[in-house]
Structure formats: C-alpha cells, structure tokens
Amino acid sequence: xxxxxxxxxxDVLRGSGALFAWTQMPRLARAEGRDPRLLVIVLRGALDGxxxxxxxxxxxxxxxxxxxxxxxxxxxxxxxxxxxxALNPAMPNLHRLYxxxxxxxxxxxxxxxxxRSHFDGQDVLESGMVRPxxxxxxxxxxxxxxxxxxxxxxxxxxxxxxxxxxxPLVVRGRAPVLSWxxxxxxxxxxxxxxxxxxxxxxxxxxxxxxxxxxxKLAAIGGTAGGSTAMTDTPEAALLGVARLRAFFAETAGAxxxxxxxxxxxxxxxxxxxxxxxxxxxxxxxxQLANLLGALDGALAAIETxxxxxxxxxxxxxxxxxxxxxxxxxxxxxxxxxxxVALLAGxxxxxxxxxxxxPGLKLAQLHEQRDLRPTTDLRAVxxxxxxxxxxxxxxxxxxxxxxxxxxxxxxxGLLT
Amino acid sequence: MVSSGKADAVIAxxxxxxxxxxxxxxxxxxxxRGALLADLDRHTVxxxxxxxxPDAAKAFRIVNEANARRQAKxxxxxxxxxxAQKQQAAAAAMAPMAASSGSAEADADxxxxxxxxxxxxxxxxxxxxxxxxxxxxxxxxxxxxxxVWFWSNHFCxxxxxxxxxxxxxxxxxxRPYALGRFTDLLLAVESHPAMLFYLDNTVxxxxxxxxxxxxxxxxxxxxxxxxxxLHTLGxxxxxxxxxxxxxxxxxxxxxxxxxxxxxxxxxxxxxxxxLHEPGAQTVMGKSYADEGxxxxxxxxxxxxxxxxxxxxxxxxxxxxxxxxQPPQELVDELARVFRDTAGDLKETAKAMVxxxxxxxxxxxxxxxxxxxxxAMVRAAGITDVDGLxxxxxxxxxGEPLWRPSSPKGYADDEPSWIDGLGGRIDVANxxxxxxxxxxxxxxxxxxxxxxxxxxxxxxAVAQAESRQQALVLLFMSSDFQRR
Numbered sequence: 001x002x003x004x005x006x007x008x009x010x011d012v013l014r015g016s017g018a019l020f021a022w023t024q025m026p027r028l029a030r031a032e033g034r035d036p037r038l039l040v041i042v043l044r045g046a047l048d049g050x051x052x053x054x055x056x057x058x059x060x061x062x063x064x065x066x067x068x069x070x071x072x073x074x075x076x077x078x079x080x081x082x083x084x085x086a087l088n089p090a091m092p093n094l095h096r097l098y099x100x101x102x103x104x105x106x107x108x109x110x111x112x113x114x115x116r117s118h119f120d121g122q123d124v125l126e127s128g129m130v131r132p133x134x135x136x137x138x139x140x141x142x143x144x145x146x147x148x149x150x151x152x153x154x155x156x157x158x159x160x161x162x163x164x165x166x167x168p169l170v171v172r173g174r175a176p177v178l179s180w181x182x183x184x185x186x187x188x189x190x191x192x193x194x195x196x197x198x199x200x201x202x203x204x205x206x207x208x209x210x211x212x213x214x215x216k217l218a219a220i221g222g223t224a225g226g227s228t229a230m231t232d233t234p235e236a237a238l239l240g241v242a243r244l245r246a247f248f249a250e251t252a253g254a255x256x257x258x259x260x261x262x263x264x265x266x267x268x269x270x271x272x273x274x275x276x277x278x279x280x281x282x283x284x285x286x287q288l289a290n291l292l293g294a295l296d297g298a299l300a301a302i303e304t305x306x307x308x309x310x311x312x313x314x315x316x317x318x319x320x321x322x323x324x325x326x327x328x329x330x331x332x333x334x335x336x337x338x339x340v341a342l343l344a345g346x347x348x349x350x351x352x353x354x355x356x357x358p359g360l361k362l363a364q365l366h367e368q369r370d371l372r373p374t375t376d377l378r379a380v381x382x383x384x385x386x387x388x389x390x391x392x393x394x395x396x397x398x399x400x401x402x403x404x405x406x407x408x409x410x411x412g413l414l415t
Numbered sequence: 416m417v418s419s420g421k422a423d424a425v426i427a428x429x430x431x432x433x434x435x436x437x438x439x440x441x442x443x444x445x446x447x448r449g450a451l452l453a454d455l456d457r458h459t460v461x462x463x464x465x466x467x468x469p470d471a472a473k474a475f476r477i478v479n480e481a482n483a484r485r486q487a488k489x490x491x492x493x494x495x496x497x498x499a500q501k502q503q504a505a506a507a508a509m510a511p512m513a514a515s516s517g518s519a520e521a522d523a524d525x526x527x528x529x530x531x532x533x534x535x536x537x538x539x540x541x542x543x544x545x546x547x548x549x550x551x552x553x554x555x556x557x558x559x560x561x562x563v564w565f566w567s568n569h570f571c572x573x574x575x576x577x578x579x580x581x582x583x584x585x586x587x588x589x590r591p592y593a594l595g596r597f598t599d600l601l602l603a604v605e606s607h608p609a610m611l612f613y614l615d616n617t618v619x620x621x622x623x624x625x626x627x628x629x630x631x632x633x634x635x636x637x638x639x640x641x642x643x644x645l646h647t648l649g650x651x652x653x654x655x656x657x658x659x660x661x662x663x664x665x666x667x668x669x670x671x672x673x674x675x676x677x678x679x680x681x682x683x684x685x686x687x688x689x690l691h692e693p694g695a696q697t698v699m700g701k702s703y704a705d706e707g708x709x710x711x712x713x714x715x716x717x718x719x720x721x722x723x724x725x726x727x728x729x730x731x732x733x734x735x736x737x738x739x740q741p742p743q744e745l746v747d748e749l750a751r752v753f754r755d756t757a758g759d760l761k762e763t764a765k766a767m768v769x770x771x772x773x774x775x776x777x778x779x780x781x782x783x784x785x786x787x788x789x790a791m792v793r794a795a796g797i798t799d800v801d802g803l804x805x806x807x808x809x810x811x812x813g814e815p816l817w818r819p820s821s822p823k824g825y826a827d828d829e830p831s832w833i834d835g836l837g838g839r840i841d842v843a844n845x846x847x848x849x850x851x852x853x854x855x856x857x858x859x860x861x862x863x864x865x866x867x868x869x870x871x872x873x874x875a876v877a878q879a880e881s882r883q884q885a886l887v888l889l890f891m892s893s894d895f896q897r898r
Contacts, residue, residue, distance in 0.1 A: 044880060044881045044883075045880035045881060045884075046880065118879070118880050118881060119881075119882065122881070168852065188840045188841060188843070188844035188887060189884070191880065191884070192840070192844065192884050192887050192888070193840065195875060195879070195884070195888060196840070196887070196888060196891050198875075199871055199872065199875045199888060199892060199893075200893065202871045203869055203871050203872070203892070203893045203894075204893035204897075206829070206833060207833070207836065207893055207896070210833045210834060210836045211836060213834075273848075273880070273881050273883055273884065274880075275880065276879075276880030276881075276884075
C-alpha cells in the first residue's frame with residue numbers, strides 16, 4: 001500500500017454506492033436479437049453465506065449454529081428452497097423469484113483468495129486476479145474492453161452522467177464507464193457505529209458516553225441480537241432500518257430504471273457496505289436480517305425498475321469471502337471463506353441452489369473454521385459473461401480472469 | 416529527539432494549525448515552535464483568490480438592486496394575474512368562491528416572478544466560503560488562518576441577517592488586523608457596515624439628534640452593549656446600564672450610505688451627523704466630548720486598552736487554543752503580554768506558542784465542526800473544495816459558516832459540541848465513501864499522521880471491513896477529533 005491518488009475536485013463531488021455503467025452496447029448479444037442487462041452488486045464486508053442461505057438439511061447445522069441456526073420451523077421460519085437449503089426469512093422477494101424460476105443461489109463459493117483481509121479480499125474479488133495488488137483494473141471493465149461495441153448509449157439521459165467518479169476497482173480500467181449516484185446519503189452502518197463505540201470505550205470515555213446516548217436514541221437496525229439490544233424504543237430502531245432500506249431500494253431502483261432505458265447502458269455495478277457482522281449478527285432477525293431485508297428490497301426495486309427488460313436481466317450479488325461457520329464470542333461471526341453468490345433476473349435459469357456441498361463437520365470445514373469453498377466464484381462470473389454477454393472464452397481465461405484456464409466457465413446459468 | 420520533534424510537530428499542527436497534511440509533520444519536525452512563529456510572520460493579509468469577489472459595499476448594492484427588481488416583478492405579476500382574473504370572472508360570471516383560489520394563484524405567480532431573479536447574495540456567500548476554506552486547506556500550518564477564524568468568531572456577524580457582506584466583512588475587517596493591534600481590529604470591526612447593520616446601529620439615532628427630533632425615533636443599544644459585553648471588557652466587568660446608553664449615544668450616526676441613494680458608494684461606512692446625539696457623554700467614569708465620529712473612536716481606543724479587555728481576550732484565546740479550562744497562569748501571562756505590548760495580537764499569539772502549557776497539556780479540546788472538517792480534508796490531501804458542499808457539511812454539524820445564532824458567536828467548549836457526534840459520523844461516512852477509491856487510510860496514518868495515533872486506532876483501522884469504514888473510524892477517533 002502507501003500508493004495514493006489524490007482525488008480531483010470533480011472526484012470528491014461524486015460518491016460510490018452509485019451505479020457505474022458502461023457507455024456502450026454489447027454487439028454480439030444484440031446481433032442475436034437479445035438485449036441483455038447485467039448488474040453486479042458487490043457486498044463489502046463479507047456476507048455470512050450460512051446466515052443468508054442455511055443448509056437446514058445438513059445434520060450438523062443445528063449443532064454448528066445452535067440457537068442462531070435458521071430453521072424451517074424457527075421463529076421466524078426460514079423460507080424453504082430445495083429441501084436442503086432454506087433462505088433467511090428477511091428475503092421474501094428473492095424467495096418469490098426463486099419460486100418463479102428467476103433466482104438461483106450458488107453456495108460454498110469463494111474467489112481464489114484464502115487469507116482474511118477485507119481489503120485484499122475485495123481486491124481479488126474485483127480485480128479478478130489470483131492475488132491482491134496485482135493490477136489496478138477490474139474484471140468487469142476488462143470484460144467490457146473485450147466486448148465489441150454496438151454504439152454508444154445516450155449519456156444525456158442523466159444530468160449527473162459525464163462527471164468523474166470515485167470508481168470501485170471492479171469497473172476501473174480502459175472501458176468508458178460513467179456514474180450515477182443517488183441523492184440519498186447512506187447512513188453509517190450499525191457495524192461502523194459499534195466499532196466506533198468500542199474504540200471510544202478504549203480511548204475516550206466522554207466520546208464513548210456521547211456515542212452510547214446516540215445509539216440509544218437513533219440506533220440503526222437496533223442490534224437485535226436479543227439480549228444486548230441497544231435501543232430503548234423499537235421506533236428508534238425502525239427508523240434506522242427504514243433509512244437503510246430506503247437507501248438500498250432507491251439506489252438499486254434508480255440504477256435499474258437507468259439500465260432499462262432503450263438508449264441506456266447495459267452493464268453496471270453497485271456496491272453496498274456494512275456486512276462485517278462481528279457482533280450481534282442475529283439470524284432470522286437482527287443486524288444481518290436487516291441488511292438482507294434491505295438487499296431483498298433492492299432486488300425488488302430492480303425488478304420493478306427494469307420493467308419489461310427484467311426478462312433479459314441478470315443481477316449477480318457477490319462478496320469478498322464468507323464468515324466463520326461457528327458463532328464467535330460476541331454473537332457474531334468472524335472473517336471466513338466459503339459463502340453464497342446470488343443470481344436473480346428473468347434471464348436466470350433459477351429455482352435451484354447450485355452447490356457441491358462440503359459438509360459442516362469440523363474436519364470438513366476449511367481450516368476447521370470456515371465453510372469450505374467448492375465452487376470457484378470465477379466459474380460463475382465467467383459463465384455469466386460468456387453466455388449472457390457473449391464475452392470470448394479465451395479472453396475470459398487469460399485477460400479477464402488471468403490464470404483461470406483451469407476454472408471452467410459454469411454453463412447453464414441462463415435460460 | 417526525532418520522535419519528540421514529530422510529537423511536537425503534531426501538537427503544533429493540531430493545537431495551533433489546521434491539522435497535518437501529507438508531508439507537513441516531517442517538514443516542521445526539526446523546529447515546530449519556530450515553524451509556528453514563522454507562520455505568523457509569513458502571513459499574507461489578503462486572499463489572492465478573493466480578488467474577483469466584490470467588496471462588502473458593492474455586494475450589498477448588488478443584492479439591494481436584485482431585491483428591488485424582485486419586488487417590482489412580484490408586484491407586477493400579482494397585478495397582472497388579478498387583472499386577468501377580474502376579466503375572467505366577469506366573463507364567466509363565476510361564483511365568489513373562485514376569489515380565494517384566484518388570490519392563491521396570484522401569490523404563486525408573484526412568487527415565481529420573484530424566484531426568476533436569483534439572489535446574488537447566496538452566490539457571494541458560497542464563493543467567499545470556498546475561498547476561505549481553500550485558504551485553510553492549502554495553508555502549510557494554518558496558525559494564522561486559525562487566528563483569523565478565531566477573531567472572526569469573536570467579532571461575529573450573521574449571514575442570516577446580512578448575507579451579502581458576510582464573507583467580505585471577514586476579509587476587510589478581520590483578516591488585515593488579526594496579527595496587528597487589537598485597537599485597529601476593534602476600530603475596523605465596529606465601523607464596518609456589516610457589523611453596524613448586524614447589530615442594528617444603522618437604525619439607531621440620538622433622541623436629541625436632528626433626525627431623532629424630526630422622526631420621534633431614538634436609540635438602539637444593541638451595538639454598544641455587545642461591544643462592551645462581548646467584544647472588549649466582557650460581561651460583568653464593571654460597566655452598567657448607564658454606560659451602555661452613553662456609549663450607544665456616542666455611536667449614533669455610525670451607519671452606512673443608503674445603497675439606493677448612492678450607486679457609487681452606497682453600502683460604505685459613513686458617519687451621519689444628523690443621526691448623532693449631540694453633547695458630551697460619560698462612559699465608565701470618563702467624559703468624552705462630542706467630536707463627531709472621533710467621540711466613538713476615543714471610547715473604542717480606551718476600551719481596547721482596558722485591563723478587563725486584556726483578561727477577556729486572554730481567557731478566550733487560551734480556552735480556544737489550549738483547553739476548556741486553561742491554567743490561570745497561562746491566561747495571566749497572555750493578558751500581561753497583551754497589556755505590555757498595547758494589544759499586539761501577534762505577540763499575544765506568540766506567547767501561547769512559547770508557553771509550557773501548550774506543549775505539555777494533553778490534547779483535550781474537541782475540534783469544532785469547522786476545524787474537524789478542514790482537518791479531515793487536509794489529511795486526505797485534498798486542497799480544493801466545492802463551497803456549497805462544504806458549507807452544507809458545516810451546517811449539518813451545527814456550525815453553519817458565518818451564521819451563529821447570536822452575537823456571542825459559536826461556543827468553544829466541549830459540552831456545546833459533543834452531542835453533535837452523530838452528525839459527524841454521517842458526514843465522515845459520506846466523505847469517506849467519496850474518497851475511499853483514492854485515499855488509503857493506512858497512508859494517512861503512516862505518512863500523513865506519521866503513525867502518531869494510538870495503537871487502538873491503528874488496530875481498528877486495520878480491522879475495518881472496508882476502506883470507507885476504516886476512514887470513518889480514523890476521522891471519528893479521539894486522536895483525530897481532539898487537539
């Protein structure tokens with residue numbers, strides 16, 4: 001590290017959490033009479049895949065997570081998927097899409113990254129390289145470079161377009177990418193506030209006291225791990241959740257309306273932060289469920305915003321790695337490895353969980369602590385790029401995901 | 416001694432300056448005290464970037480003109496709509512109830528017509544805010560800028576009342592004198608049209624003056640009282656209501672040229688003898704003969720030299736720069752220097768730097784939102800700003816630029832600001848999100864801050880889930896918020 005770009009004035013005007021969209025149209029797919037849309041959503045902080053999609057049919061599941069295990073007869077009850085897996089009850093929209101054959105879940109997946117640093121993990125996830133720090137371009141941008149263009153999209157559709165952006169790595173590179181950002185500000189996450197409180201408790205009693213009263217007044221998401229709820233009133237907690245949900249839904253919905261336009265972009269990326277649930281993660285309710293609920297609302301907003309274009313859409317939700325299989329000492333989970341990737345959209349061959357299930361016994365866990373990844377996330381991403389956008393296979397193996405020739409693009413992900 | 420040099424450099428930049436920028440700690444580590452003193456000697460009075468901005472009087476005239484045009488448009492639009500409605504109602508023989516909605520429509524038309532002429536004062540304010548903030552961001556240390564901010568707050572006006580002049584006031588009345596003599600600063604401030612307008616002296620007139628007798632109007636004590644209470648002696652320092660009235664009488668006639676009457680010099684300070692209360696007045700036991708404008712100047716000079724003023728100013732400086740409860744010895748020493756040098760503000764500022772307390776007391780002061788915001792942007796290595804965005808941020812944090820809620824200015828103690836922590840988190844979160852693509856938190860810690868933050872902060876930053884979160888934790892840390 002130590003490398004720094006100073007942002008220009010125009011840079012600091014713009015934010016991420018924004019949509020970053022390609023300004024061209026994919027020619028090959030359009031030549032086939034299709035008009036595909038791809039939206040990549042990056043969840044920063046590492047999503048607990050087991051907390052999102054629970055292997056309720058695994059005999060070791062309940063002993064692993066104890067009273068934090070999602071169950072089909074739990075309170076609230078997990079949503080059944082295929083008899084073995086069940087979805088977090090905070091995601092009814094994704095469940096509906098799954099039932100309609102428009103959503104699929106890839107489980108026990110991860111990038112090739114095996115250490116547990118967020119920054120490095122995100123670097124590998126977004127760069128598409130095997131190791132962190134290897135390049136300053138992202139796999140999505142390199143994929144765009146490889147695609148023949150069928151003309152520029154209309155960039156006058158949004159007044160904000162054409163302004164320089166603070167761009168996430170996944171879309172950085174040579175291909176022209178523009179940004180759109182929502183008016184609403186993302187509130188600091190529950191997790192950030194709890195970390196800050198922890199820092200103050202070790203360094204500054206007065207700031208800690210002020211922080212505690214703020215959290216009591218306006219807790220975001222009311223860390224409803226149950227016993228240690230920080231809110232005195234449910235209304236205060238709801239207000240925070242409502243802000244979070246509104247931010248996710250507004251950002252995603254606006255992004256979708258943009259991609260849906262006849263003359264709009266076809267490939268875009270969004271990022272959502274806040275998934276690093278070390279403390280009071282919860283299960284069917286609580287911090288993670290609040291985030292998943294907001295994500296679920298975002299998916300619904302995308303479906304609505306896409307309109308008729310939804311049937312040609314793939315939304316893929318990815319994260320840098322998973323979390324520990326076991327619950328840690330603070331009712332949360334620590335950095336892990338295997339997790340889930342979510343696919344949704346009318347173009348997805350859905351209604352299934354794609355997993356080579358590794359099992360949850362201690363010896364089956366990666367380093368005896370994390371869900372063992374059995375599917376390379378690059379296989380999924382390569383499959384989408386190849387079959388949805390018609391990106392060339394050789395380019396995928398060598399330039400978009402260098403060193404991935406032995407990771408075959410997953411086929412059959414699309415209708 | 417290298418590490419202690421760096422430690423002192425951090426104190427110099429945080430306690431007295433605008434906060435570290437990339438390279439600034441190393442640059443002054445060999446002699447932090449000397450660097451602070453040099454910052455005062457190097458200070459240039461004017462802001463080059465402000466050259467294109469109008470002076471206070473001109474800004475006032477422009478806004479006044481726009482207001483007049485807006486009012487004319489409003490009146491015309493309302494008339495036109497009412498006329499149209501009359502004809503319409505007559506033609507259609509409409510029911511009387513249409514009248515109420517008709518009047519609403521006329522109001523709406525009038526409003527639309529008014530809004531068609533934008534308020535130039537708003538743009539002046541934003542441009543001034545940008546220039547001022549950029550001066551703080553680009554200053555090598557920023558001690559002189561901090562003193563400008565300090566005196567601007569001490570002699571505050573409010574843009575809520577006089578937006579057009581708010582920035583120019585600071586450039587004209589504060590900035591040139593912040594390192595000069597207190598007397599000159601005081602005379603400049605109290606005769607500036609912005610201050611006279613803000614504290615209502617423009618409408619004050621002697622009951623026995625020509626205008627007062629003709630119009631049966633009289634005195635407004637506001638300016639005189641605030642000069643005594645806030646600007647010079649301090650509250651409960653020996654003056655009484657009698658002194659306030661006498662001083663207010665002395666200040667009658669201190670006003671500004673009517674902008675409409677004088678297109679060339681409207682808005683400038685003028686002493687108008689027709690408003691001035693004739694005769695000698697006694698303030699604090701001393702009689703001042705009526706010499707027109709000189710009568711007021713004589714009082715201001717005496718107030719500047721009064722020992723209570725020295726104590727008041729010394730206490731405020733120490734509370735701003737050193738601690739909410741500064742050591743009494745330090746306050747006494749600053750007051751002594753102030754008195755001994757006939758109110759030399761540069762020497763008084765230097766006395767803070769050479770005091771032992773400045774370098775030994777822990778960094779207990781909670782940065783005010785404006786200082787914290789600038790320190791954050793400096794640490795990120797950013798030097799230019801969007802005036803609108805920056806002022807919005809300051810407003811969110813309860814310290815809108817040049818808009819304090821009273822002539823007392825913004826408070827300088829922790830209890831006033833600590834409850835605003837929540838707003839800071841939101842602002843830090845948004846700022847961190849914006850810069851997280853370019854600015855590495857580890858770089859800020861190691862290179863900008865030279866690793867002079869606590870182990871707890873380093874650990875929290877290292878373990879953060881994202882760069883954005885790492886930056887929030889860093890900017891919100893006690894190490895970063897206290898100086």
